[in-house]
Amino acid sequence: MASFASIFTIIGLAIVASMLAVFLSEGRLPVIGLLVTIAAGILIFLQILPQLSQVLQLFNSLADKVNINTYYFGTILKIIGIAYIAEFGAQVCRDAGQGAIALKVEFAAKVGIILLAMPIMAAIIQSVLRLLS
Amino acid sequence: MQDTQIIFFLTALAIAVTVLHTFLKQAGRDEYAYLTLVVGLAIGLLKVLPVIQQLFDGVQSVFKLY
Numbered sequence: 125m126a127s128f129a130s131i132f133t134i135i136g137l138a139i140v141a142s143m144l145a146v147f148l149s150e151g152r153l154p155v156i157g158l159l160v161t162i163a164a165g166i167l168i169f170l171q172i173l174p175q176l177s178q179v180l181q182l183f184n185s186l187a188d189k190v191n192i193n194t195y196y197f198g199t200i201l202k203i204i205g206i207a208y209i210a211e212f213g214a215q216v217c218r219d220a221g222q223g224a225i226a227l228k229v230e231f232a233a234k235v236g237i238i239l240l241a242m243p244i245m246a247a248i249i250q251s252v253l254r255l256l257s
Numbered sequence: 258m259q260d261t262q263i264i265f266f267l268t269a270l271a272i273a274v275t276v277l278h279t280f281l282k283q284a285g286r287d288e289y290a291y292l293t294l295v296v297g298l299a300i301g302l303l304k305v306l307p308v309i310q311q312l313f314d315g316v317q318s319v320f321k322l323y
Contacts (some may be wrong), residue, residue, distance in 0.1 A: 131317050137261065137264075141264055141316050144264060144265075144267075144268045147268075148267075148268060148271045150270075151271055151272075151275050152271075152274065152275040152279075152294070153271050153275065153278075153294060153297055153298065155273055155298055155301070156267050156268075156270065156274075156298070156301050157271075157299070158270040159267055159301045160264055160267050160268065161306045162265050162305060162308075162309070163264055163267065163308055164306055165266060166308050166309065166311065166312040167260055167261060167308075169263075169312060169315070169316075170260065170311065170312070170315060173315050173319060176319060177319050180319065180320075181271070198321060201320050201321055202320055202321060204320060205317075205319070205321075205322045206320075206322065207322025208316065208320075209313070209316050210311075221298075224318070230284075247281055
């Protein structure tokens with residue numbers, strides 16, 4: 125029931141924020157429109173945060189039940205978090221018209237993700253090598 | 258939902274800054290008009306910064322990024 129009510133909250137927030145952002149970006153101080161966009165995005169994310177953590181807890185308990193190594197699950201979770209936050213930042217930069225900075229943000233996120241995934245790739249290669257020998 | 262106030266605050270800030278800017282420009286005080294733009298932008302940024310901090314804290318705690 126809580127999720128049913130909050131989808132309407134989110135839609136209302138998004139519509140009002142979009143109208144205000146369009147209104148402000150044509151005025152004397154277009155940067156404030158960008159700030160409104162950022163604030164609306166963050167507020168929407170904070171609205172869905174409790175439900176998201178519920179879903180993640182469920183996944184965690186499922187992973188515990190089938191005896192997946194929790195290290196791998198934590199790594200996947202971290203990768204999703206990095207991807208989300210980097211996409212948020214890059215989209216803000218792109219909205220401001222700075223596509224170059226957005227590309228750099230995405231590149232940094234890719235490097236971070238590769239760094240996190242390195243132990244998993246090493247484990248896969250090691251098991252392949254063990255199969256071959 | 259008191260966080261929603263920040264969107265309306267930013268809108269009111271932008272409108273007030275625009276009015277002040279137009280007023281000062283009509284009065285021939287161009288440097289003060291520019292100063293109002295800078296001050297308005299600074300106030301807006303200072304208001305949004307804690308919200309961004311909140312987002313980073315939330316993402317860090319949910320996705321266990323340390």
